Amino acid sequence: MKGAKIMRRSDLITGILFSTIGIVFFAMACTDIPLQSLFCGLAGAGIGPGVMMISKYVYWSHPDRKTKYTDKLEAEKIKMHDEREEMLRGKTACFLHAYTLVVIGIYCIIFQVLEKLMIIENSRVFIIYLGILFFSEILLYRWIFKQYEKKY
Amino acid sequence: MENRVEELRRGVGMNQEDFAKAIRVSRQTVSSIETGKYNPSLELAFVISDFFNKSIEEIFIHERSKNYEKK
Numbered sequence: 550m551k552g553a554k555i556m557r558r559s560d561l562i563t564g565i566l567f568s569t570i571g572i573v574f575f576a577m578a579c580t581d582i583p584l585q586s587l588f589c590g591l592a593g594a595g596i597g598p599g600v601m602m603i604s605k606y607v608y609w610s611h612p613d614r615k616t617k618y619t620d621k622l623e624a625e626k627i628k629m630h631d632e633r634e635e636m637l638r639g640k641t642a643c644f645l646h647a648y649t650l651v652v653i654g655i656y657c658i659i660f661q662v663l664e665k666l667m668i669i670e671n672s673r674v675f676i677i678y679l680g681i682l683f684f685s686e687i688l689l690y691r692w693i694f695k696q697y698e699k700k701y
Numbered sequence: 702m703e704n705r706v707e708e709l710r711r712g713v714g715m716n717q718e719d720f721a722k723a724i725r726v727s728r729q730t731v732s733s734i735e736t737g738k739y740n741p742s743l744e745l746a747f748v749i750s751d752f753f754n755k756s757i758e759e760i761f762i763h764e765r766s767k768n769y770e771k772k
Contacts, residue, residue, distance in 0.1 A: 627722070632742050633730040 556618065558598045564602030571595020646690060653683045703762040707735040709753045724748050 571592045578588035611619045628634060657676050664672035710720050711729075717735075721728040728744065733739035734749075741749065750757045 623722075627725050628727050630725075631727045631730055631746055633733060633739055634727060 555615060556606050560602055564606060565600045567595050567599030567602060568598075569595075571599055572599070601672040646686060649686060652684060653679045702764075703735065703737060705760050705762070706731070706749060709760065710735075712768070719752075724752055734738050 567630040571594070574595055575592035576590045578585050578592055583589075608614070609621075657679050660669070660675045660679075663669045710717070715723070717728050717731045721731045724731075724745070725748075730739065730741075734741055744759060746757050750760055753760060
Protein backbone atom coordinates (compact mmCIF):
# COMPACT_ATOMS: atom_id res chain seq x y z
CA MET A 550 0.00 0.00 0.00
CA LYS A 551 1.27 3.46 -0.91
CA GLY A 552 2.25 5.62 2.06
CA ALA A 553 2.06 2.73 4.51
CA LYS A 554 5.01 2.49 6.85
CA ILE A 555 6.68 -0.68 8.03
CA MET A 556 8.73 -1.35 11.14
CA ARG A 557 12.41 -0.71 10.73
CA ARG A 558 14.79 -3.66 10.71
CA SER A 559 16.95 -1.75 13.22
CA ASP A 560 14.15 -2.25 15.80
CA LEU A 561 14.51 -6.02 15.40
CA ILE A 562 18.31 -5.83 15.61
CA THR A 563 18.10 -3.70 18.77
CA GLY A 564 15.66 -6.23 20.27
CA ILE A 565 17.96 -9.15 19.49
CA LEU A 566 20.93 -7.21 20.91
CA PHE A 567 19.05 -6.40 24.13
CA SER A 568 17.94 -10.03 24.54
CA THR A 569 21.43 -11.38 23.89
CA ILE A 570 23.00 -9.03 26.44
CA GLY A 571 20.22 -9.99 28.89
CA ILE A 572 20.89 -13.69 28.38
CA VAL A 573 24.64 -13.14 28.92
CA PHE A 574 23.89 -11.35 32.20
CA PHE A 575 21.48 -14.12 33.19
CA ALA A 576 24.17 -16.73 32.52
CA MET A 577 26.57 -14.70 34.66
CA ALA A 578 23.95 -14.48 37.43
CA CYS A 579 23.59 -18.28 37.40
CA THR A 580 27.27 -18.74 38.29
CA ASP A 581 28.67 -18.39 41.79
CA ILE A 582 30.15 -14.94 41.32
CA PRO A 583 29.40 -12.01 43.64
CA LEU A 584 26.84 -9.31 42.62
CA GLN A 585 24.36 -11.97 41.48
CA SER A 586 21.39 -9.73 42.24
CA LEU A 587 22.86 -6.95 40.11
CA PHE A 588 23.32 -9.34 37.18
CA CYS A 589 19.75 -10.63 37.65
CA GLY A 590 18.50 -7.07 37.41
CA LEU A 591 20.58 -6.37 34.32
CA ALA A 592 19.34 -9.64 32.78
CA GLY A 593 15.74 -8.56 33.34
CA ALA A 594 16.48 -5.11 31.93
CA GLY A 595 17.91 -6.73 28.80
CA ILE A 596 15.56 -9.65 28.19
CA GLY A 597 12.30 -7.82 28.99
CA PRO A 598 12.60 -4.89 26.55
CA GLY A 599 14.39 -7.12 24.03
CA VAL A 600 11.53 -9.62 23.87
CA MET A 601 9.06 -6.72 23.70
CA MET A 602 10.90 -5.17 20.74
CA ILE A 603 11.10 -8.49 18.87
CA SER A 604 7.42 -9.32 19.46
CA LYS A 605 6.40 -5.79 18.39
CA TYR A 606 8.44 -6.19 15.21
CA VAL A 607 6.87 -9.58 14.45
CA TYR A 608 3.35 -8.31 15.18
CA TRP A 609 3.50 -5.03 13.24
CA SER A 610 5.49 -6.42 10.30
CA HIS A 611 2.53 -8.56 9.23
CA PRO A 612 1.32 -7.27 5.83
CA ASP A 613 -2.32 -7.08 7.05
CA ARG A 614 -1.35 -4.66 9.82
CA LYS A 615 0.60 -2.15 7.71
CA THR A 616 -2.25 0.37 7.52
CA LYS A 617 -3.01 -0.03 11.20
CA TYR A 618 0.66 0.52 12.00
CA THR A 619 0.77 3.68 9.87
CA ASP A 620 -2.31 5.01 11.71
CA LYS A 621 -0.72 4.14 15.05
CA LEU A 622 2.47 6.03 14.15
CA GLU A 623 0.44 9.02 12.98
CA ALA A 624 -1.59 9.02 16.21
CA GLU A 625 1.60 8.83 18.28
CA LYS A 626 3.11 11.73 16.33
CA ILE A 627 -0.02 13.84 16.84
CA LYS A 628 -0.10 13.00 20.55
CA MET A 629 3.57 13.93 20.91
CA HIS A 630 3.06 17.42 19.45
CA ASP A 631 -0.47 18.01 20.75
CA GLU A 632 -0.47 21.43 22.44
CA ARG A 633 -2.79 20.39 25.28
CA GLU A 634 -0.60 17.37 26.05
CA GLU A 635 2.48 19.61 25.96
CA MET A 636 0.83 22.01 28.39
CA LEU A 637 -0.06 19.15 30.74
CA ARG A 638 3.46 17.75 30.52
CA GLY A 639 4.83 21.21 31.33
CA LYS A 640 2.52 21.56 34.33
CA THR A 641 3.52 18.10 35.59
CA ALA A 642 7.21 18.96 35.24
CA CYS A 643 6.67 22.24 37.08
CA PHE A 644 4.90 20.45 39.93
CA LEU A 645 7.57 17.75 40.10
CA HIS A 646 10.31 20.40 40.12
CA ALA A 647 8.82 22.11 43.17
CA TYR A 648 8.01 18.76 44.84
CA THR A 649 11.54 17.39 44.34
CA LEU A 650 13.16 20.51 45.77
CA VAL A 651 11.03 20.21 48.92
CA VAL A 652 11.66 16.45 49.25
CA ILE A 653 15.43 16.90 48.83
CA GLY A 654 15.43 19.58 51.54
CA ILE A 655 13.52 17.29 53.91
CA TYR A 656 15.87 14.38 53.19
CA CYS A 657 18.91 16.54 54.00
CA ILE A 658 17.43 17.33 57.42
CA ILE A 659 16.50 13.66 58.03
CA PHE A 660 20.02 12.46 57.17
CA GLN A 661 21.60 15.03 59.48
CA VAL A 662 19.30 14.08 62.36
CA LEU A 663 19.96 10.36 61.80
CA GLU A 664 23.70 10.98 61.92
CA LYS A 665 23.44 13.01 65.10
CA LEU A 666 21.42 10.18 66.65
CA MET A 667 24.17 7.79 65.45
CA ILE A 668 21.71 5.71 63.46
CA ILE A 669 23.67 6.16 60.23
CA GLU A 670 27.24 7.12 59.44
CA ASN A 671 28.74 9.31 56.73
CA SER A 672 25.53 11.17 56.02
CA ARG A 673 27.71 13.87 54.44
CA VAL A 674 27.99 11.74 51.28
CA PHE A 675 24.18 11.57 50.94
CA ILE A 676 23.82 15.27 51.69
CA ILE A 677 26.44 16.20 49.07
CA TYR A 678 24.63 13.95 46.57
CA LEU A 679 21.27 15.52 47.41
CA GLY A 680 22.84 19.00 47.25
CA ILE A 681 24.15 18.27 43.75
CA LEU A 682 20.66 17.09 42.74
CA PHE A 683 19.11 20.21 44.26
CA PHE A 684 21.39 22.67 42.47
CA SER A 685 21.42 20.76 39.17
CA GLU A 686 17.63 20.96 39.09
CA ILE A 687 17.69 24.71 39.64
CA LEU A 688 20.45 25.16 37.04
CA LEU A 689 18.61 22.97 34.54
CA TYR A 690 15.41 24.97 35.05
CA ARG A 691 17.28 28.27 34.52
CA TRP A 692 19.02 26.90 31.44
CA ILE A 693 15.70 25.77 29.90
CA PHE A 694 14.19 29.16 30.76
CA LYS A 695 17.06 30.96 28.98
CA GLN A 696 16.76 28.68 25.95
CA TYR A 697 13.06 29.45 25.76
CA GLU A 698 13.72 33.20 25.98
CA LYS A 699 16.28 32.95 23.18
CA LYS A 700 13.87 30.98 21.02
CA TYR A 701 10.93 33.34 21.42
CA MET B 702 -14.31 31.33 26.38
CA GLU B 703 -17.29 30.09 24.42
CA ASN B 704 -16.89 28.70 20.93
CA ARG B 705 -18.87 27.26 18.04
CA VAL B 706 -16.44 24.44 17.21
CA GLU B 707 -18.88 21.62 18.00
CA GLU B 708 -21.68 23.25 16.02
CA LEU B 709 -19.43 23.84 13.00
CA ARG B 710 -17.93 20.36 13.20
CA ARG B 711 -21.38 18.79 13.24
CA GLY B 712 -22.27 21.09 10.36
CA VAL B 713 -19.62 19.52 8.16
CA GLY B 714 -20.68 16.04 9.33
CA MET B 715 -17.47 15.08 11.08
CA ASN B 716 -16.94 13.24 14.31
CA GLN B 717 -14.38 14.38 16.88
CA GLU B 718 -11.87 11.73 15.83
CA ASP B 719 -11.82 12.77 12.16
CA PHE B 720 -11.80 16.46 12.98
CA ALA B 721 -8.90 15.94 15.40
CA LYS B 722 -6.97 14.10 12.68
CA ALA B 723 -7.68 16.87 10.18
CA ILE B 724 -6.32 19.61 12.43
CA ARG B 725 -3.59 17.30 13.81
CA VAL B 726 -4.45 17.32 17.50
CA SER B 727 -5.69 14.59 19.83
CA ARG B 728 -9.39 13.79 20.14
CA GLN B 729 -9.23 14.78 23.81
CA THR B 730 -8.05 18.24 22.82
CA VAL B 731 -11.01 18.66 20.47
CA SER B 732 -13.34 17.50 23.22
CA SER B 733 -11.78 19.92 25.74
CA ILE B 734 -12.06 22.82 23.29
CA GLU B 735 -15.70 22.03 22.53
CA THR B 736 -16.65 21.85 26.19
CA GLY B 737 -14.76 25.08 26.91
CA LYS B 738 -12.32 23.41 29.31
CA TYR B 739 -9.34 24.31 27.17
CA ASN B 740 -8.69 27.43 25.13
CA PRO B 741 -6.55 26.69 22.08
CA SER B 742 -3.38 28.61 21.27
CA LEU B 743 -3.59 31.35 18.67
CA GLU B 744 -1.86 29.04 16.21
CA LEU B 745 -4.44 26.27 16.69
CA ALA B 746 -7.25 28.83 16.59
CA PHE B 747 -6.01 29.90 13.16
CA VAL B 748 -5.84 26.26 12.01
CA ILE B 749 -9.45 25.77 13.13
CA SER B 750 -10.59 28.98 11.49
CA ASP B 751 -8.85 28.01 8.25
CA PHE B 752 -10.49 24.60 8.41
CA PHE B 753 -13.99 26.05 8.67
CA ASN B 754 -13.15 28.97 6.40
CA LYS B 755 -14.33 31.46 8.99
CA SER B 756 -12.65 34.17 10.98
CA ILE B 757 -11.49 33.47 14.53
CA GLU B 758 -14.08 35.89 15.93
CA GLU B 759 -16.86 33.92 14.26
CA ILE B 760 -15.76 30.73 15.99
CA PHE B 761 -14.46 31.89 19.35
CA ILE B 762 -16.65 34.24 21.31
CA HIS B 763 -14.68 36.28 23.76
CA GLU B 764 -16.45 38.50 26.23
CA ARG B 765 -14.12 41.43 26.58
CA SER B 766 -13.42 42.54 30.09
CA LYS B 767 -14.77 46.01 30.87
CA ASN B 768 -11.31 46.97 32.15
CA TYR B 769 -9.85 46.74 28.68
CA GLU B 770 -12.68 48.34 26.75
CA LYS B 771 -11.86 51.64 25.11
CA LYS B 772 -13.75 54.54 26.58
